[in-house]
Amino acid sequence: MQxxxxxxxxxxxxxxYHKEHAWAKKEGDLIRVGITDFAQDQLGDIIFIELPAxxxxxDGDDEFGSAESAKTVSSLYMPVGGKIESVNHDxxxxxxxxxxxxxGAGWMIMLKPYDLxxxxxxxxxxxxxxLLKDS
Amino acid sequence: MKGTLFTLTGCTRCKIxxxxxxxxxxxxxxxxxxxxxxxxxxxxxxxxxxxxYRGPEGVEFPVFFDGVEIRQGLGAVxxxxxxxxxxxxxxxxxxxxxxxVDGLHVSGGDPAFAEExxxxxxxxxxxxxxxxxDTKGKNSRILRQILDEGLASVVVMDVVGPVDLYGRILxxxxxxxxxxxxxxxxxxFSEYRFQTTVAPLLEQDGRARYxxxxxxxxxxxxxxxxTGSKKHPYLIRPYxxxxxxxxxxxxxxxxxxxxxxxxxxxxxxxxxFADIEKE
Numbered sequence: 001m002q003x004x005x006x007x008x009x010x011x012x013x014x015x016x017y018h019k020e021h022a023w024a025k026k027e028g029d030l031i032r033v034g035i036t037d038f039a040q041d042q043l044g045d046i047i048f049i050e051l052p053a054x055x056x057x058x059d060g061d062d063e064f065g066s067a068e069s070a071k072t073v074s075s076l077y078m079p080v081g082g083k084i085e086s087v088n089h090d091x092x093x094x095x096x097x098x099x100x101x102x103x104g105a106g107w108m109i110m111l112k113p114y115d116l117x118x119x120x121x122x123x124x125x126x127x128x129x130x131l132l133k134d135s
Numbered sequence: 136m137k138g139t140l141f142t143l144t145g146c147t148r149c150k151i152x153x154x155x156x157x158x159x160x161x162x163x164x165x166x167x168x169x170x171x172x173x174x175x176x177x178x179x180x181x182x183x184x185x186x187x188y189r190g191p192e193g194v195e196f197p198v199f200f201d202g203v204e205i206r207q208g209l210g211a212v213x214x215x216x217x218x219x220x221x222x223x224x225x226x227x228x229x230x231x232x233x234x235x236v237d238g239l240h241v242s243g244g245d246p247a248f249a250e251e252x253x254x255x256x257x258x259x260x261x262x263x264x265x266x267x268x269d270t271k272g273k274n275s276r277i278l279r280q281i282l283d284e285g286l287a288s289v290v291v292m293d294v295v296g297p298v299d300l301y302g303r304i305l306x307x308x309x310x311x312x313x314x315x316x317x318x319x320x321x322x323x324f325s326e327y328r329f330q331t332t333v334a335p336l337l338e339q340d341g342r343a344r345y346x347x348x349x350x351x352x353x354x355x356x357x358x359x360x361x362t363g364s365k366k367h368p369y370l371i372r373p374y375x376x377x378x379x380x381x382x383x384x385x386x387x388x389x390x391x392x393x394x395x396x397x398x399x400x401x402x403x404x405x406x407x408f409a410d411i412e413k414e
Binding site: 045047048068069070071072073092093095096 | 143168169173174176177180181184189192193194196
């Protein structure tokens with residue numbers, strides 16, 4: 001499978017990025033989380049996503065689930081610590097939504113953060129793109 | 136037999152399976168997971184995820200599913216299509232790629248089905264595959280046939296321990312003559328290797344222990360006695376207690392590199408090229 005160059009991938013402004021390729025978007029007092037266009041491109045066609053249960057709690061950088069394609073299994077990491085408020089059940093039957101719309105219909109979890117100031121440790125769009133180009 | 140064959144675009148192994156099915160008039164539905172079969176494979180995977188084997192390079196293809204049984208990889212799918220479950224002990228999903236097929240276990244199956252197993256090996260070799268077969272020493276008559284017909288490119292024999300522990304380690308009665316014969320035959324292949332895992336054993340009081348260096352040395356001696364040579368490729372492999380099913384074995388400490396050197400030193404008295412398997 002041909003992987004795309006960073007320039008060919010989409011990284012919207014207005015959300016924050018985690019070094020392990022998750023994104024976080026503040027919505028009121030909750031955070032919506034998914035994986036980036038880079039992560040879904042690396043995985044290829046996603047065939048299964050394991051998500052946590054509502055009420056589960058994780059620290060920042062903890063693994064909260066996994067995404068599986070035919071070629072690989074990738075862990076999913078919490079951008080910040082918090083409690084799972086909801087999960088995207090649409091991904092159970094249509095995990096490909098993460099490939100087709102990683103920042104929209106392919107979102108994964110909503111969490112209530114322990115400490116909103118943890119968001120300050122995340123990367124901006126430009127910082128994340130620089131990280132990808134340097135790696 | 137009817138079923139679904141999940142394939143990948145451009146997968147040579149998938150083409151060999153398709154040809155086999157067509158030659159035998161087996162009806163099947165092909166679903167290319169990169170094309171029209173993408174959604175069907177995703178549904179199949181979600182339902183059967185726990186039963187689908189993933190190797191170092193992901194899901195092993197082709198994947199055959201007849202509604203009950205799942206078989207993956209060239210060898211295992213051909214064996215299942217050829218003889219159903221009769222060959223399950225002989226053939227499992229392998230991990231080698233390109234022109235190689237492994238997961239072929241001479242000692243793993245019922246010798247009553249030897250001819251079916253050999254027919255599968257012939258088919259694979261006839262399709263320009265190189266076969267890596269393994270044995271723990273049983274079914275030397277099958278190994279002889281493989282040697283006589285030139286079916287295997289590489290043979291790996293697990294000499295599981297010295298004669299007096301052999302059956303205990305395998306958990307079954309063994310015919311020592313059969314084991315010795317397999318050792319002799321293995322050494323006659325153009326490419327081969329012997330290996331011994333430092334296996335755990337249960338004492339009568341239920342205590343678990345590893346084979347001692349002296350016991351591994353006696354396994355190396357068995358190779359020397361059976362072949363008349365001390366100069367065979369021979370690997371000593373540490374046991375991984377984390378993977379043990381028996382909790383008494385799981386509780387054992389992993390062998391240290393220093394301890395492994397003790398085994399190598401002891402084994403070199405009988406097999407001068409004895410070495411420790413690198414991770």
